[in-house]
Amino acid sequence: xxxxxxxxxxxxxxxxxxxxxxxxxxxxxxxxxxxxxxxxxxxxxxxxxxxxxxxxxxxxxxxxxxxxxxxxxxxxxxxxxxxxxxxxxxxxxxxxxxxxxxxxxxxxxxxxxxxxxxxxxxxxxxxxxxxxxxxxxxxxxxxxxxxxxxxxxxxxxxxxxxxxxxxxxxxxxxxxxxxxxxxxxxxxxxxxxxxxxxxxxxxxxxxxxxxxxxxxxxxxxxxxxxxxxxxxxxxxxxxxxxxxxxxxxxxxxxxxxxxxxx
Numbered sequence: 470x471x472x473x474x475x476x477x478x479x480x481x482x483x484x485x486x487x488x489x490x491x492x493x494x495x496x497x498x499x500x501x502x503x504x505x506x507x508x509x510x511x512x513x514x515x516x517x518x519x520x521x522x523x524x525x526x527x528x529x530x531x532x533x534x535x536x537x538x539x540x541x542x543x544x545x546x547x548x549x550x551x552x553x554x555x556x557x558x559x560x561x562x563x564x565x566x567x568x569x570x571x572x573x574x575x576x577x578x579x580x581x582x583x584x585x586x587x588x589x590x591x592x593x594x595x596x597x598x599x600x601x602x603x604x605x606x607x608x609x610x611x612x613x614x615x616x617x618x619x620x621x622x623x624x625x626x627x628x629x630x631x632x633x634x635x636x637x638x639x640x641x642x643x644x645x646x647x648x649x650x651x652x653x654x655x656x657x658x659x660x661x662x663x664x665x666x667x668x669x670x671x672x673x674x675x676x677x678x679x680x681x682x683x684x685x686x687x688x689x690x691x692x693x694x695x696x697x698x699x700x701x702x703x704x705x706x707x708x709x710x711x712x713x714x715x716x717x718x719x720x721x722x723x724x725x726x727x728x729x730x731x
Contacts, residue, residue: 470488470489471483471487471489471491472489472490472493472660473660474491474492474494474497475489475491475492475494475609476492476493476494476517477488477489477495477500478495478496478498479500479599480497480499481495481496481497481500481501482499482500483495483501483615483688484501484502484503484537484562484667485503486499486504486521487502487503487504487505487506487507487521487574487614487694488505488506488507488511489501489507490507490508490511491503491507491508491509491510491709492509492510492512493509493511493512493513493619494508494511494512494513494719495513496513496514496516496517496533496714497515497516497517498512498515498516498632499513499515499516499517499518499596500517500518500519500720501513501529502518502519502520502521502537502538503521504521504522504523504569505519505520505521505522505523505524505538506518506521506523506524506525507525507526507531508525508526508527508557510525510527510528511526511527511528511529511530512526512529512530512531513531514530514531514532514533514677515533516533516534516538516540517531517533517534517536518535518536519531519537519538519577520537520538520539520569521538521611522538522550522551522553523538523552523553523554523569524552524553524554524555524558525537525554525555526555526558526559527557527558527615527695528556528557528558528688529555529557529559529560529561530559530560530561531560531561532560532562534563534564534565534623535561535562535563535564535566535567535569536564536565536567537553537555537561537565537566538553538567538568538569539566539567539568539569540568540569540591541568541569541570541571541595542593542594542729543566543571543573543589543594543611543622544562544651545571545573546594549571549576549577549597550589550684551569551570551571551572551578551594551623552569552576552577552578553567553568553569553570553577553578553579554569554577554578554580555567555580555581556580556581556582556583556584556600557582557583558583559580559582559584559585559586560585560586561582562585562586562587562588562590563588563589563642563720564588564589564590564591564619565586565588565591565592565637566588566590566591566592567591567592567593568579568593569594570594570595571594571595571612574594574595574612574613575642576596577592577593578594578597579593579594579596579597579598580592580596580598581598581599581600581601581602581618582599582600582601583600583617584598584600584602584603584604585602585603585604586604586608587603587604587605587606587608587624587683587706588606588673589592589606589607589609590605590606590607590608590609591608591609591611593611593612593613593614593615593630594611594612594661595612595613596612596613596614596615596616597614597615597616597637598610598615599616599617599618599619599620600618600619601618601619601622602616602618602619602621602622603620603621603622603625603684604622604634605621605622605623605624605626605642606624606625607624607625608622608623608624608625608626608628609626609627610622610628610630611628611629611630611632612630612631613630613631614629614630614631614632614633614666615627615632615633615634616633616634616639617633617634617635617636617637617638618636618637618651619636619637619674620634620635620637620638620639620640621639621640621670622634622640622644623639623640623641623643623644623657624642624644625642625643625648626640626641626642626643626644626646626647627644628643628646629645629646629648629727631645631726631727632646632647632648632649632650632666632727633649633650633721633724633725633726634649634715634726635650635651635652635653635654635721636648636652636653637652637653637667637670637671637674637716638650638651638652638653638654638656638667638670639654639655639656639667640655640656640657640671641655641656641657642651642657642662643659644655644656644657644658644659644661645658645659645660645661646660646661646671646730647660647661647724647728647729648660648727648728648730649721649726649727650663650720650729650730651663651691651721651726651729651730652668652717652718653666653671653684653688653717653718653722654666654667654688654730655667656730659698660730661730662730662731663688663692663730663731665688666681666684666710667699668681668687671684676714680712680713680714681683683708683711683712683714683715684714684715685713686708687705687708687718690704690705690708691705691729692731698712698729699716702719702722705719705722706719709715
């Protein structure tokens with residue numbers, strides 16, 4: 470179903486089975502495949518390819534040469550009807566690629582809302598991305614990567630499959646990430662290593678001084694106390710009873726499967 474207010478350039482190809490909500494714009498020479506749903510106010514610029522099953526929310530901007538909802542690059546993929554879902558108000562710049570999932574995982578790739586994907590960023594199959602993240606030019610997510618809210622991934626950074634990037638992290642450009650990165654941490658390098666807390670980012674997002682102090686204390690407990698992670702987790706769980714912001718650490722360490730960066 471195509472809403473009467475949708476604007477489709479005469480050179481664009483929109484297949485049968487596409488749903489376009491009110492005020493959607495499809496630019497010149499773009500291709501929208503069957504099974505694609507695009508929410509109200511989303512703008513698809515020129516030379517964009519979107520294949521289904523893919524659902525895109527409202528007020529997104531998708532720039533030229535982006536490839537959205539294509540079959541994944543996993544050799545195990547055999548044409549199963551997997552999906553991609555993108556939230557609202559994302560900016561997806563030139564040549565960004567986002568692939569659908571695989572049945573070996575949940576069959577689904579999920580992108581949240583209010584994210585910025587700069588030129589050539591890649592989101593592989595079965596990734597889960599939160600809200601208000603920034604992926605700089607050529608940031609690369611392998612399959613099954615999870616990224617929390619407000620994370621910043623520097624340009625030319627590559628993240629290994631099955632890694633988890635905690636909320637409010639900042640990864641410096643050119644990093645190679647092969648293990649999980651805890652929340653609030655700043656990290657950089659090959660292999661990626663921690664070098665402090667993302668204090669400026671936390672201040673901008675309204676974290677007060679007691680919360681930031683508590684987050685620093687957890688960082689010291691994990692990285693400077695000489696304790697094993699299992700030993701540190703007990704102390705962190707106690708600290709989290711008095712500071713809500715620390716609950717992210719508790720949940721992260723409970724769910725981490727690849728081990729954390731050191």
